[in-house]
Amino acid sequence: MKAKILIVGGGAMGTCIALHAASRCDPLREPVILIERNQLGSGSSGRVGAIVHQGYSDRAMAGMARDALKVYAGMKSNTGRPVGYRRTGVLTLAGKKGSAAAQQLELDTAMQGSIGIDVRAVGAEEIRQIAPGIEVADDAFGSYEPDGGFVDPGRTIEAFAVLARNRGAVTRIGVKNPTILVEDGRAVGVETSAGTFHAPNVVLATGPWTPAILKSLGVELPLSVVRTQETFVRMPEVLVEDEDPAHEGESADFETRFIPDPLDAMPVAHPVVFDMEQRIHVRCEPKERRSRVGRIGFDGLEEVPVPPAQDDVVDPAFQAEMRSALGARLPVYKDLEELGGQSGWVTLTPDQRPIVGPVEQIPGLYVVTGFSGNDFQLAPSIGEGVAQMILGQPVSAIDPEFFSLSRFQKV
Numbered sequence: 001m002k003a004k005i006l007i008v009g010g011g012a013m014g015t016c017i018a019l020h021a022a023s024r025c026d027p028l029r030e031p032v033i034l035i036e037r038n039q040l041g042s043g044s045s046g047r048v049g050a051i052v053h054q055g056y057s058d059r060a061m062a063g064m065a066r067d068a069l070k071v072y073a074g075m076k077s078n079t080g081r082p083v084g085y086r087r088t089g090v091l092t093l094a095g096k097k098g099s100a101a102a103q104q105l106e107l108d109t110a111m112q113g114s115i116g117i118d119v120r121a122v123g124a125e126e127i128r129q130i131a132p133g134i135e136v137a138d139d140a141f142g143s144y145e146p147d148g149g150f151v152d153p154g155r156t157i158e159a160f161a162v163l164a165r166n167r168g169a170v171t172r173i174g175v176k177n178p179t180i181l182v183e184d185g186r187a188v189g190v191e192t193s194a195g196t197f198h199a200p201n202v203v204l205a206t207g208p209w210t211p212a213i214l215k216s217l218g219v220e221l222p223l224s225v226v227r228t229q230e231t232f233v234r235m236p237e238v239l240v241e242d243e244d245p246a247h248e249g250e251s252a253d254f255e256t257r258f259i260p261d262p263l264d265a266m267p268v269a270h271p272v273v274f275d276m277e278q279r280i281h282v283r284c285e286p287k288e289r290r291s292r293v294g295r296i297g298f299d300g301l302e303e304v305p306v307p308p309a310q311d312d313v314v315d316p317a318f319q320a321e322m323r324s325a326l327g328a329r330l331p332v333y334k335d336l337e338e339l340g341g342q343s344g345w346v347t348l349t350p351d352q353r354p355i356v357g358p359v360e361q362i363p364g365l366y367v368v369t370g371f372s373g374n375d376f377q378l379a380p381s382i383g384e385g386v387a388q389m390i391l392g393q394p395v396s397a398i399d400p401e402f403f404s405l406s407r408f409q410k411v
């Protein structure tokens with residue numbers, strides 16, 4: 001088969017690149033093909049909390065998150081494909097006012113506000129109103145982003161893939177063992193279990209499996225893969241009402257083709273909380289009637305050269321640590337039932353910014369990886385930016401320099 005753009009990997013990034021590439025290519029003359037070895041979303045993207053928020057310290061990332069959030073919020077009304085966006089708000093706690101973390105958060109909040117993000121600094125009194133029952137000191141400092149929340153990762157990937165197919169992209173599932181074909185130093189396609197795919201542009205959106213694939217081509221990128229865990233706890237009875245029961249901003253007279261799933265309207269017990277002091281994040285999963293708790297940061301995690309299959313094994317010591325930190329912040333969780341957990345692979349870069357762009361040693365090969373555990377939400381901006389870059393269009397959705405591999409070579 002011949003393609004104009006061949007994408008390897010059907011996670012959030014691969015499917016969204018396919019969507020934006022297919023929107024710009026003639027399906028007959030310039031086909032876009034995505035190959036995935038398992039199922040769409042069977043990598044990290046299928047296991048995420050899918051928190052969407054704009055709380056980055058980097059202006060470029062915050063801008064992308066702002067644009068991406070608008071895409072998620074409007075998916076249902078603009079495309080007819082809901083992604084389960086819930087506007088629960090995101091509360092970030094930085095500890096005491098005046099501490100180093102609080103000063104940084106204050107700067108971040110001001111920068112985010114300056115680029116049009118609706119976010120505000122909050123003190124103890126307002127924090128307690130936003131999340132009743134939360135334990136904070138009287139001199140606590142935080143920020144609150146009312147438009148943040150989460151999406152449903154499975155529905156998001158499905159939506160990107162369906163929309164990509166509607167625009168003529170081909171998705172080939174169960175295609176294994178791709179070997180990148182290089183001729184005269186250029187990527188020219190991929191040989192696989194399902195035959196050869198010829199393409200002048202090959203995109204590796206293979207998540208944590210990317211470093212190993214690149215290594216086989218003699219390309220070493222500054223990437224490391226670590227295993228991260230999240231634990232699940234029964235969601236408390238609802239403490240606050242959902243701010244936006246319509247969820248995706250659709251007006252009351254918007255004609256829906258399907259009867260909405262009542263579980264989609266289930267209220268959450270509290271907003272998403274990023275707790276820099278306890279170093280945890282927690283988000284409610286109302287459909288599953290549980291909350292998902294994870295650690296902020298990846299220090300001390302062991303590097304894994306080639307990640308094996310994903311698993312659901314969670315270390316009891318990790319669970320105990322999360323429970324203790326969660327209970328200290330939100331005591332309502334103290335006696336609630338533990339409901340297992342999940343682990344996943346995170347691909348880290350030295351500056352925790354993704355690597356998105358061409359691999360200079362092999363023209364025609366592009367890499368989209370290193371999302372450092374936090375960037376599922378950026379998929380709409382990454383998808384559009386990568387499509388623009390490959391097709392030689394003005395790149396407006398991302399800052400190519402900011403994400404380029406060459407930033408490591410310049411230091």
Ligand SMILES: Cc1cc2nc3c(=O)[nH]c(=O)nc-3n(C[C@H](O)[C@H](O)[C@H](O)COP(=O)(O)OP(=O)(O)OC[C@H]3O[C@@H](n4cnc5c(N)ncnc54)[C@H](O)[C@@H]3O)c2cc1C
Pocket residue numbers: 008009010011012013014035036037038039040041042043044045046047048049050051052175176177178205206207208209228229230342343344345346368369371372373374375376377378
């Ligand atoms: C536990 C956890 C929680 C997270 N929570 C959040 C969150 O709340 N918010 C957020 O924004 N981000 C979060 N992240 C980060 C987020 O998961 C990633 O940034 C994002 O999912 C990366 O998507 P991807 O498409 O690059 O990779 P992946 O989703 O890993 O997709 C890669 C795909 O490539 C396929 N593939 C791999 N090798 C091959 C091959 N040789 N041939 C064919 N196909 C191949 C895989 O099967 C997979 O489907 C979290 C990550 C983890 C692990």
